[in-house]
Amino acid sequence: MTQINVSAMLDRVGESADRFGLPLYSTHFELVSTCQLNQLASYGGMPVRYRHWSFGKLFGHYQTAYDFRQSRIYEMVINHDPAYAFLDRAMEPTRTLVVLAHVLAHVAYFRSHAAFALTASDEVSVMVEHRRAMESYQRRYGRKTLEAFVDAALVMADFTAESVRNRSMGEEPDDLLGFLALYAPGLHAWQRHILTMLHQEARYFWPQQLTKIANEGYATFWHRRILSGLRLTDDEVLAMAKTNAELVQVTPPQLNPYRLGYLLVQQAQMVDGERGMLRVAKELFDTGLVREYLTADAVRISGLQVSWTDAAKVEPEKNWMEVKQTLLADLDHAGLPRLTVDRKTSLNTGCLQLIHRHTGRDLDYPMLTQALTLVAEQIWRGEVVITTKYRGIAHRLRHDGKTVRDEVIGEAMN
Amino acid sequence: MRHRSDKAVGYGVSTMTRSQRFTVGGGDPGPVNVLAPDQRRHREKIEQAIRHNLADMVAEEHVLVTRGERRFATRIEHLKECRIRYDAHQGTWASLGWPEGQNRPEGGPENESSGRGVGGGGAEAAFGEEETPVLLEDLSQAVFSYLALPDLDPERMAKGEGWTGALGEFGRKGTRWAKRQTLWANLTKNAYLGQPRIKDLAPEDLRFWQWSDAPQPGGGAVVMALMDTSGSMGNFEKYLAKSFFFWTAEFLRQLYPSVDLVFIAHDVRAREVDEDTFFHRGASGGTVSSSAYLLAYQILEERYSQEQYNAYAFHFSDGGNLTSDNPTALASAMRLQERVNLFGYGEIHDTDRSPSQLYQALHKQGRRAVLLRSKEDVLGALVEFFGAADPRFETALKDKKER
Numbered sequence: 036m037t038q039i040n041v042s043a044m045l046d047r048v049g050e051s052a053d054r055f056g057l058p059l060y061s062t063h064f065e066l067v068s069t070c071q072l073n074q075l076a077s078y079g080g081m082p083v084r085y086r087h088w089s090f091g092k093l094f095g096h097y098q099t100a101y102d103f104r105q106s107r108i109y110e111m112v113i114n115h116d117p118a119y120a121f122l123d124r125a126m127e128p129t130r131t132l133v134v135l136a137h138v139l140a141h142v143a144y145f146r147s148h149a150a151f152a153l154t155a156s157d158e159v160s161v162m163v164e165h166r167r168a169m170e171s172y173q174r175r176y177g178r179k180t181l182e183a184f185v186d187a188a189l190v191m192a193d194f195t196a197e198s199v200r201n202r203s204m205g206e207e208p209d210d211l212l213g214f215l216a217l218y219a220p221g222l223h224a225w226q227r228h229i230l231t232m233l234h235q236e237a238r239y240f241w242p243q244q245l246t247k248i249a250n251e252g253y254a255t256f257w258h259r260r261i262l263s264g265l266r267l268t269d270d271e272v273l274a275m276a277k278t279n280a281e282l283v284q285v286t287p288p289q290l291n292p293y294r295l296g297y298l299l300v301q302q303a304q305m306v307d308g309e310r311g312m313l314r315v316a317k318e319l320f321d322t323g324l325v326r327e328y329l330t331a332d333a334v335r336i337s338g339l340q341v342s343w344t345d346a347a348k349v350e351p352e353k354n355w356m357e358v359k360q361t362l363l364a365d366l367d368h369a370g371l372p373r374l375t376v377d378r379k380t381s382l383n384t385g386c387l388q389l390i391h392r393h394t395g396r397d398l399d400y401p402m403l404t405q406a407l408t409l410v411a412e413q414i415w416r417g418e419v420v421i422t423t424k425y426r427g428i429a430h431r432l433r434h435d436g437k438t439v440r441d442e443v444i445g446e447a448m449n
Numbered sequence: 450m451r452h453r454s455d456k457a458v459g460y461g462v463s464t465m466t467r468s469q470r471f472t473v474g475g476g477d478p479g480p481v482n483v484l485a486p487d488q489r490r491h492r493e494k495i496e497q498a499i500r501h502n503l504a505d506m507v508a509e510e511h512v513l514v515t516r517g518e519r520r521f522a523t524r525i526e527h528l529k530e531c532r533i534r535y536d537a538h539q540g541t542w543a544s545l546g547w548p549e550g551q552n553r554p555e556g557g558p559e560n561e562s563s564g565r566g567v568g569g570g571g572a573e574a575a576f577g578e579e580e581t582p583v584l585l586e587d588l589s590q591a592v593f594s595y596l597a598l599p600d601l602d603p604e605r606m607a608k609g610e611g612w613t614g615a616l617g618e619f620g621r622k623g624t625r626w627a628k629r630q631t632l633w634a635n636l637t638k639n640a641y642l643g644q645p646r647i648k649d650l651a652p653e654d655l656r657f658w659q660w661s662d663a664p665q666p667g668g669g670a671v672v673m674a675l676m677d678t679s680g681s682m683g684n685f686e687k688y689l690a691k692s693f694f695f696w697t698a699e700f701l702r703q704l705y706p707s708v709d710l711v712f713i714a715h716d717v718r719a720r721e722v723d724e725d726t727f728f729h730r731g732a733s734g735g736t737v738s739s740s741a742y743l744l745a746y747q748i749l750e751e752r753y754s755q756e757q758y759n760a761y762a763f764h765f766s767d768g769g770n771l772t773s774d775n776p777t778a779l780a781s782a783m784r785l786q787e788r789v790n791l792f793g794y795g796e797i798h799d800t801d802r803s804p805s806q807l808y809q810a811l812h813k814q815g816r817r818a819v820l821l822r823s824k825e826d827v828l829g830a831l832v833e834f835f836g837a838a839d840p841r842f843e844t845a846l847k848d849k850k851e852r
Binding site: 037038039041042045049059060061062063064065066067068070071074077078083086087088089090091092094095124182186189190193194285287288289290291294295337338339340341342358361362365370371372374395396397398399400402403405406409 | 464470471472473474476477482483484487488489490491492493494529530531532534535536537539541542544545546
């Protein structure tokens with residue numbers, strides 16, 4: 036594929052998108068090698084991130100998956116102003132048409148959806164700055180020190196408040212990382228800076244975590260619509276059919292976001308017409324989309340079911356409401372546990388008080404112990420306590436600066 | 450990928466589309482791996498983890514199973530990134546099954562896949578079970594880095610089967626001019642004529658290197674795998690022996706282009722068998738170790754000449770040798786040992802029974818004999834037989850055992 040090819044295709048796709056009323060925004064497309072695309076994917080789509088071994092690990096996974104032809108990435112779209120899209124230079128030209136239409140829809144989604152209203156529009160350069168700062172800290176304090184600290188900070192980076200509205204850092208009770216950045220006693224300024232940077236990056240990615248299904252569904256819906264308005268050659272029709280089939284392929288029991296998303300967006304359009312599409316484009320998150328549009332029929336058509344982890348049984352659930360509830364529970368809070376910090380007690384007693392709000396699923400206990408140790412030793416540097424429930428019994432896990440102790444604090448109500 | 454912060458992304462000349470809403474860049478041509486340092490660090494962590502778990506991994510069943518494809522040997526779970534997550538082994542989750550009216554394609558993935566699916570909740574587990582696969586090569590490297598070269602007599606370095614060209618004699622014709630020899634020829638000619646000096650080089654003085662056939666250096670090795678298959682050798686004992694022979698062969702393959710394995714199973718009588726029989730067929734009866742030593746000696750004499758092969762013999766037994774056979778066994782073991790580069794005796798007990806008389810006798814003579822009690826001891830046996838490249842490692846292993 037060449038630049039000229041892509042430009043010509045963009046003209047075709049753009050025209051059709053205009054006709055159907057998809058808002059288009061200025062976008063820069065860059066043709067890169069497969070290896071580069073995998074690098075971008077490992078960096079969460081960004082051209083530059085700070086150095087951390089976990090990115091290297093992810094890259095290894097992507098490369099292996101590609102080498103064994105298990106999965107392949109065709110595009111990466113960055114939520115940015117102007118938008119950036121990276122395309123695989125080695126992609127077949129016939130497939131490119133589909134991918135371009137898909138990309139345009141992603142861009143429209145990023146720019147019109149409320150979730151992204153407050154994400155930084157210049158995140159690429161922000162992350163470049165972050166890398167620079169991290170590198171200077173590494174030079175000054177050594178790789179070991181920096182890595183140990185970042186490893187610990189990343190444990191907390193999942194918890195930066197659920198709301199996508201940008202309040203100031205550390206204000207919400209569920210903004211654990213922000214709270215630590217501001218109030219953890221005994222941190223050096225550079226360590227607070229690292230927490231702040233990681234907080235900023237986590238906030239940038241958070242809305243994307245909440246809209247995986249919706250975003251892919253929206254883009255899949257739109258690329259089909261856009262391509263339906265094009266005069267296609269036989270080859271292109273075939274490539275489109277093939278690409279679509281691959282996208283919505285079922286590999287039980289995986290929850291394919293393209294398939295599920297497409298189905299839900301289709302439902303939205305069928306039930307509420309353009310008003311439904313507008314809601315999808317502007318306000319619905321994954322959970323909202325499922326809550327609004329996953330009907331009994333949709334459950335039946337999609338083949339959604341409830342699976343059991345502990346028993347070896349997987350059977351379609353007759354009661355579709357139960358399937359829906361399970362799916363909603365999975366998607367709740369992007370699949371992450373809900374933790375809050377008791378700010379008052381933490382600040383007054385000097386002992387960090389974390390509370391897990393149990394929503395029916397226990398935490399991975401061995402991991403929790405490790406995580407607690409990291410946070411206590413590297414970040415809070417003092418006593419850390421987390422209360423949770425395990426198998427119906429309330430527990431208090433306490434790291435007293437040396438070891439972790441598990442205390443049972445009585446039978447829970449359910 | 451280069452990066453400029455003033456114009457965040459963009460690599461060169463961009464093409465504008467007709468509507469001017471989009472630009473298309475050609476990207477950097479070279480595949481520059483910006484993630485190389487991160488990957489390197491990740492690899493370092495893997496290597497650390499391998500070293501940390503080496504004793505366990507050496508006797509890992511996966512290693513033996515995947516020997517053929519030499520790809521993912523075993524897995525380390527220790528490189529999980531620490532996060533606070535839901536317990537993925539508990540509860541229910543929503544998953545996509547085959548939709549109505551669409552049956553599972555023939556040979557497609559099983560719908561009844563139990564265990565883990567979407568990873569207990571959305572964000573986690575893009576790769577299912579989060580484990581780090583370890584290549585057999587990496588594992589071998591780690592194992593062999595602990596082993597010193599086995600006793601090798603460089604004078605008797607085995608020759609291979611092939612021949613290769615080598616520079617040897619000099620002649621009057623050839624392609625590669627030998628300056629020194631040419632001058633020498635001129636000097637001797639002049640000396641013969643009465644004036645010992647280098648002067649008037651003539652065509653007949655020219656000398657060239659000659660290629661001649663020479664035996665290929667670094668030839669074969671043969672491992673005599675001797676195992677007691679008497680009734681008392683159970684699956685566990687055989688498994689340990691198998692792990693040991695696997696690594697021995699792998700290790701020797703690093704040194705020799707070809708490694709032969711000769712399997713000798715014995716109870717009261719020894720016989721040469723194929724690999725499958727060696728490890729799988731149950732047997733019964735008592736134990737006469739000398740029979741195996743004698744057969745091994747005989748096979749070596751018949752098939753593996755001393756000039757051609759470096760021979761290694763290892764014997765694994767549960768130590769139940771017939772008391773009456775002990776003197777003969779000891780004597781034949783000594784004779785076998787003279788014949789091979791390395792002889793080792795491994796005794797496998799899963800109980801704390803005291804070692805057999807044969808073991809004690811060999812031990813007293815200062816021969817290499819080791820006791821194996823658990824899977825972890827396989828690495829210890831390798832180190833004992835081949836010698837530790839780093840003495841500290843040997844001590845560490847012993848400490849671990851004593852604990």
